[in-house]
Amino acid sequence: MEYDVVIVGAGPSGAAVAKGLVNEGLKVLVIEKKKLPRYKMCSGIIFKKSQEITEKHFGKIPETAYVAPHLLKGVRLWPDDEHFSDWPFGKEGSGAPNVWRSEYDYWLIKNSGAEVRDCCCLKTFKDSGNYVTLECLNTLNNETALITCNYLIGAEGGVSVIRAALDPEFEKNLRWYVAYQNYYEGSSDIDPYFYHGFLNPQYGNVYAWFNVKDGLQIFGAAVKKGVKINPYLAKYTEMLGKRFGLKLEKLIRQASCMGNDMCVTGRFYLGKGRVLLVGEAAGFLNAFGEGISCALSTGLFAAEAVSSGIKSGNNALALYTELTKLERRQTTMSWKLGAKIAGRDLMPF
Numbered sequence: 594m595e596y597d598v599v600i601v602g603a604g605p606s607g608a609a610v611a612k613g614l615v616n617e618g619l620k621v622l623v624i625e626k627k628k629l630p631r632y633k634m635c636s637g638i639i640f641k642k643s644q645e646i647t648e649k650h651f652g653k654i655p656e657t658a659y660v661a662p663h664l665l666k667g668v669r670l671w672p673d674d675e676h677f678s679d680w681p682f683g684k685e686g687s688g689a690p691n692v693w694r695s696e697y698d699y700w701l702i703k704n705s706g707a708e709v710r711d712c713c714c715l716k717t718f719k720d721s722g723n724y725v726t727l728e729c730l731n732t733l734n735n736e737t738a739l740i741t742c743n744y745l746i747g748a749e750g751g752v753s754v755i756r757a758a759l760d761p762e763f764e765k766n767l768r769w770y771v772a773y774q775n776y777y778e779g780s781s782d783i784d785p786y787f788y789h790g791f792l793n794p795q796y797g798n799v800y801a802w803f804n805v806k807d808g809l810q811i812f813g814a815a816v817k818k819g820v821k822i823n824p825y826l827a828k829y830t831e832m833l834g835k836r837f838g839l840k841l842e843k844l845i846r847q848a849s850c851m852g853n854d855m856c857v858t859g860r861f862y863l864g865k866g867r868v869l870l871v872g873e874a875a876g877f878l879n880a881f882g883e884g885i886s887c888a889l890s891t892g893l894f895a896a897e898a899v900s901s902g903i904k905s906g907n908n909a910l911a912l913y914t915e916l917t918k919l920e921r922r923q924t925t926m927s928w929k930l931g932a933k934i935a936g937r938d939l940m941p942f
Contacts, residue, residue: 594740596622596708597903599727601715601755602748603629603702605643606872606888608748612650613707613896619903622740623909625782625784629711630699635885636804637697637786638665639690640885641683650893651704657754658696660806662786665689668742668881669787670934674836678934679787691806713738715754716858718745720866744899744909745868748892750914751852753874757864767853768942770799772882773822776826776846777784781810790881800881803833809845817942818851827911852878857940859925863917864910875917880931880939885903890920 598614600607603625614621616898625631639654646729647654666688667681681687683838702709716737718727718805728742746754783789784803792800797814804811812833816920831837855861864870871877874887894916902909931939 594622594736596620596740596742598622598744598746598899599624599725599740600707600746600748602623602750602872602874603709603711604698604748604872604888605701605765605776605885606706606874606892607746607748608701609646609650609889609892610748610871610896610899611707612700612814613893614900615706617896617900619900621741623702623705623707623709624710624713624785625702625711626710626714626732629702629709630695631711632695632846632848634772634850635694636802637692637694637806638682638883639692639697640886641689642882643889646647646886646893647701649757650889651701654690654692654697657712658692658700660691660693661803661808662691664786665788665804666786667788669784669789671789671791671793671832672888672936673793674791674832674912691879693806696849708781718755718868719789720745722866726796727758732887734930737839743867746895746899747864747868747870747874748872748888749874751850751855751873751878753761753870754871755868756862756874759798759868760862761809763860767855768940769851769853770815770940770942771822771849772799772813772815773819773826773849775826775844776812776849777810777841778808778843779810779839779841780843781833782838783833783837783839791829791936794937794941795825796832797825798942799937801825810839810841812824838853838883852882854940856924857928858920861917861924863914863922868912869895869899869910869913877920879924880927887920887924892919894920
């Protein structure tokens with residue numbers, strides 16, 4: 594099987610690359626290891642930049658992706674349990690779309706125009722200089738497929754198999770955190786029209802958060818990899834009960850994911866040869882975990898660079914590096930601003 598480009602990962606960055614390349618008339622395959630639509634641990638807030646990119650390239654977000662409340666007024670940051678500062682979304686707090694990532698992401702990838710295969714896992718790849726060969730496994734029937742493409746795009750998220758294979762030494766020097774999140778049926782007095790961030794370090798090494806989606810009480814925290822989360826979550830849950838009357842009923846879901854310090858330290862990894870990385874796989878993640886906007890942006894930049902490489906013979910990685918210069922600077926600056934707001938390093942490890 595031969596394609597111009599194969600993209601690994603069906604999130605916003607993968608969908609943006611696919612959309613940009615398909616618009617240029619290229620033959621594109623997206624592979625996703627999970628069954629679509631797949632769950633994604635995320636606040637599900639579509640910030641202004643993300644909304645503008647989404648509407649320009651994909652159209653209006655469908656009603657099926659929205660949750661209640663439909664729009665969030667802003668982010669409410671709590672330096673302690675009693676005081677807060679509001680950071681409104683839009684003019685006069687006009688609001689930002691509040692969505693389930695599973696539905697939003699699925700809509701994006703379906704509208705990319707690319708061929709999409711889910712339950713398809715990348716096993717190995719080799720950049721031969723003029724093309725890239727991949728070995729992929731269909732996890733439903735255990736059949737292996739050999740695929741050839743001009744360019745390979747890694748859009749896998751923070752834990753990138755492609756990045757690790759390209760540069761094992763780089764991977765060794767990364768520092769990791771683990772984020773945990775609970776979804777409960779229940780109730781609380783906390784304002785559901787805000788996404789809440791609690792900055793007290795006794796609730797997590799990074800920060801703790803709370804939001805409401807379709808009545809579910811969703812909260813979590815992040816700690817350095819290897820640190821036990823239970824003491825932090827216990828203190829945090831106790832505070833939520835005392836301060837906001839949180840009452841927990843049925844547990845609907847517990848989730849976790851890993852992230853690294855590439856975004857904080859500015860150690861981006863954009864790719865090598867005919868392999869490009871986008872979104873969080875490349876290190877793009879804004880302060881407090883907002884990653885959709887830079888995922889979409891870098892995806893479109895990668896599409897532009899690869900299209901130029903295929904059609905004009907230009908160095909795609911060099912062009913991609915140039916196109917992402919501002920995005921890289923904005924990412925590192927966001928973490929400096931976040932640390933200033935929090936009054937401490939947001940990844941003190």
